Amino acid sequence: MKLKIVTLGNNVLKEQSKKVEKFDENLESLVESMFETLKVSNGIGLAAPQVDISKRLFIVLLEDEEEYVFINPEIIETSSDLVAYEEGCLSIPGVFSDVERPSKVTVYAQDVKGKNFKVEASGILARVIQHENDHLNGKLFIDRVNEEKREVLVHQYEKKCRRSKLLHGRR
Numbered sequence: 001m002k003l004k005i006v007t008l009g010n011n012v013l014k015e016q017s018k019k020v021e022k023f024d025e026n027l028e029s030l031v032e033s034m035f036e037t038l039k040v041s042n043g044i045g046l047a048a049p050q051v052d053i054s055k056r057l058f059i060v061l062l063e064d065e066e067e068y069v070f071i072n073p074e075i076i077e078t079s080s081d082l083v084a085y086e087e088g089c090l091s092i093p094g095v096f097s098d099v100e101r102p103s104k105v106t107v108y109a110q111d112v113k114g115k116n117f118k119v120e121a122s123g124i125l126a127r128v129i130q131h132e133n134d135h136l137n138g139k140l141f142i143d144r145v146n147e148e149k150r151e152v153l154v155h156q157y158e159k160k161c162r163r164s165k166l167l168h169g170r171r
Contacts, residue, residue: 003037003051008092008140008157012049017056017136020071023114027057031069031112034059043090045128047135050091058132062125073109073133078102085127087141095157099144101130 006012020027030053038046038061047058060068082100089095104122107129111117121129131141142150 001033001036002040003033005037005041005046005050005090006052008154010052010091012052012054013091013135013140014138015049015054016138017047017049017054020055020057020110023071023110023112027071028112031057031059035061035067041090044124045132046090047132049135049138056136058135060125060128060132062128068119068125069112070107070109070129070132071111071114073107073129073136075105075107075130075133077106078130079104083127087127087131089131089141091135092140092142092153092157094160095142095153097142097145097149097153099131099141101127101144105129107133 030048034046034048034051037051038044038059044062045058045060048055056072058070058073060070062068079102081103083103084098084100086096087099103126104120105126106118106120108116108118119125119129134140134144142153145153
């Protein structure tokens with residue numbers, strides 16, 4: 001079942017997410033629905049807060065159809081070298097900006113059955129892990145740019161929303 005993605009301005013996007021305690025069929029169903037939502041949205045990562053669920057959970061779907069599920073993740077190590085890369089977000093559609101992040105991360109997490117695992121990631125996977133993990137801590141990619149740039153990006157998003165409402169209002 002496709003879920004509704006919440007957008008900039010929704011309070012859940014600014015909240016600290018709660019730890020997942022129950023590893024059951026409801027959690028598996030949520031993860032399945034999140035993957036379905038991610039696929040139809042043409043994204044590569046989706047965090048539970050983006051579908052209005054304040055839980056420490058995110059998923060990643062890379063181009064090679066490699067799927068990852070991270071529950072209660074903890075980034076335990078990051079490389080010292082930073083890499084700038086253009087990011088966007090399904091919760092701020094149509095807005096993009098370069099964001100500097102560590103090039104490598106090590107993360108501990110749990111899978112849908114509650115089993116612990118560790119991933120050492122680099123490249124796009126490291127980037128997406130950091131971006132989605134930020135969502136669990138109430139942080140958006142626009143919070144990682146300077147204030148002036150953030151204001152420009154928020155204005156750009158609001159302008160797109162007004163334009164979209166005008167177009168849809170005429171139908």
